[in-house]
Amino acid sequence: QVRLQESGPGRLKASQTLSLTCTVSGGSVTSSLYYWSWIRQHPGKGLEWIGYIYHSGTTYYNPSLESRLTMSVDTSKNQFSLYLRSVTAADTAVYYCARRFDNWFDSWGQGKLVFVSS
């Protein structure tokens, strides 16, 4: 049973860079079957897909965030990471890492609340 766990700072100031890491256990980020994704949920709101990274390093980002976004994967640590630059209060959300197979997200981390203060 794969398990995903987000980690990183829970509070940022506006204009800083949000940095989160997802550690995968019980499975491997090098699997060719899966795409390692980030999804966020603004307080009391719905879900927003942020982007994904494949084990080869190939990435695909939400166009609305692409200009501020970078993702990376560390196969030696079985982790993948999210970097979102120049954050504002609008980036305050719970950030989930998730595993995508085909068109669906079959495993999710517990989520990491990130608060951006102005």
Added chain:
Amino acid sequence: QSVLTQPPSVSGAPGQRVTISCTGSSSNIGTGYDVNWYQQLPGTAPKLLIYANRKRPSGVPDRFSGSKSGTSASLAITGLQAEDEADYYCQSYDNTLSWVFGGGTKLTVL
């Protein structure tokens, strides 16, 4: 405004059947992309409930079922139980926006 439209809330008494609709367009569900459903219990992460329109992951009771027709999909829950009270989200793929979610539906068990 979500690309996939869901009713904000539905409710039902224990034992009853409820359905949650998910309406898309010709650029997502109508193109033939599968619809998936997630259950989010209070304070927890979403959990895959239905994938590929009507398939259930291991461990999901058969009280939950999904269907799709044209540009819409539906989630049906029969034999409603108190533990089903949660937010439910549909999800698909969109030709322009990639992976998209519905706005979510809050299910209240009366």
